[in-house]
Amino acid sequence: MTAIPFKENTVIVVFGASGDLARKKTFPALFGLFREGYLSDTTRIIGYARTKMGDEEFRSRIKEHFDLRDRSESLAVQFLKMCTYESAQYDKPEGYQKLTDGIEEFEASRGVDRPHRLFYLALPPAVFIPVAERVRKYCHPGEKGIARLIVEKPFGRDLATARELQKKLAPLWKEEELFRIDHYLGKEMVKNLIPLRFANSFLHACWNNRYISSIQISFKEPFGTEGRGGYFDSIGIIRDVIQNHLLQVLTLLAMERPVSGDAESVRNEKVHLLRAIKPLNKENVLVGQYARSEDGKKPGYLDDETVKPGSKCITYAALTLEICNERWEGVPVILRAGKALNEGKVEIRVQFKETKNGIFSHVSRNELVIRVQPNEAMYMKMNNKIPGVSNKMVVTDLDLTYSQRYNKFYIPQAYESLIRDALNDNHSNFVRDDELDISWSLFTPLLEYLEGPDGPDPVPYPYGSRGPSQLNGYLAKNGYVYQGHSGGYQWPVTTPEGAHKSKM
Ligand code: BG6
16 A cells, blocks of 8 residues: 555535435545544535536535534534535546646645545446546546545446456556445444454454354345335346445455455455355345335335336345355355345354254354444353353353443544545455446346346235345355344343243
C-alpha cells in the first residue's frame, strides 16, 4: 500500500450526485466523517449530475439525509460550505473540462503541489464506463498526483458481462486506483471478523470441520421491492445480495490467516477461499417470491406495476455451498436472503457439533451468533448448570451486545467506514478484480439454470412471513439443527421460571 502523506485539500467528486444512492448514502457518509472529525475542513466536495440546480438547492437536498445527532446544526452548515454542484452531461467533454478547471483553481489557491482526487461513481451501469473513461482523460492529475475511482455494484450481471466491464475498465484505471465497494465490508461486525478469528486462540482452535457442523449467513429484510420493482426484476435476490454481500462475508469468516494485515494479503486469502468453493449444486436451492401478506394489506411482488406480469423473479433464495479444503470439507454453508420477510436482520450462525459421548451427550449444540444488524451483537450459546441447588442444565449465552458493552462508542455507517478507507488508500475492505471474477464464475451457472426454461417456479410466501414454508426442511436437510428454545434458552436473560419450565 502506498502511503498518502496528505489528507488536506483532497477533492472528492461524486458523479450521480442527484441520485438516490448519493443523496441517501454517499453525502450523509461524507458528512458523518466530517461530524466525527475524520474529514478535514480543507476538503472540497463537488456533486456532478445532469439535473440542473444551483449550489443552494443541491445543499438543501443532500442535507435531508444527514444524521445531525445531538450536535449543533453549525457542523452541517460548515460542511455544506465545502460542497458545490456542477450540472453537466456525462457523455460530453465540456462538463469534465469545466470540472477540472475548477479543481485546479481550488488546488492552486491552496498551494497544492500533489493533488489527491477521489472520484465516486454513484451511477447506473449504462453510464459507468463512459464516465470512467472521461474522468480518466480529463480529470486525472497524471504523474503529479493521485486519483482514485470508487465504483458501486452492479459489476455486471454474470461472468461474461462482468469480464466485459473489467476489460473496458482495466486499461483506464489501474487496479490500485480502483475501489470496488461492497458496503457489507464496511459494516462493523464484518470488519470485526478478522480480529475475532485470528486474535482469539480459543476460537481459532475450533474453527474447523472437527468442531463446526454448519454455517449459516442470513439476510432478512422486512420490506419488498416497493418503488424499485422494475430495477429488481432483472436482478433478483441472488445478484442483489448473495453473490456479493453474503459471499464476501463468508470469505472473511472462512479464509485462512493472511500473512499480514495489508490489503493484498487479505484479498489473496479471500481468493484462495473462493477458489475452494465447489460449483453450486443447482438441485439444492430453495427459491421463493413474496405474495400478498396474509391480511391482504401488503402487496405481493407481482402487484408492483413496474414488474413484468407473471415474472418469475426470485425474491428469496437459500443455497448451500461446499468448501473443498482441509478446514471446511463436510461443513455445509447455507446462504439465505429474502425480501418482504417477518423482520430485518443479518446474522451469521456457526453451529458446533454435538457433544456425542459422555455425561452431557444430551445437551444442545453450541452456536456462535454474530448479529451484523440491527443492534450489533455476538453471543455464544452454551450449556450451563442452573444456578443453585439444581444440577439441571440450561442453555445460556456469553453475550457481547455492543449497545451494552460499548454504549459510548460511535459505530460508523458502512459507507463512512469505506470512504475513510479509500481516503487513506486502504484497499482491504474493497473487492479485487479476481474476487469478482470467481464469484461470478460460481453464480453464473446457477443463475442461468434458475432463469432458464428448466428453472423452478419460485415458491410463493406471504409478505411478512419467515419465507417459503419449506425453509425448515431445507435447513435440516443441509445440516442445520434447529434448537429453537430447547434447553430453556431465553434471550437476553434467563429467569428461574423460564428455566424450570424447560423439559430437562
Ligand atoms: C443493497 C441491495 O446492495 O443492499 C438492496 O441492492 C438491499 O436491495 C441493501 O436492501 C441492504 O443493505 P443494508 O445495509 O440495508 O443491509
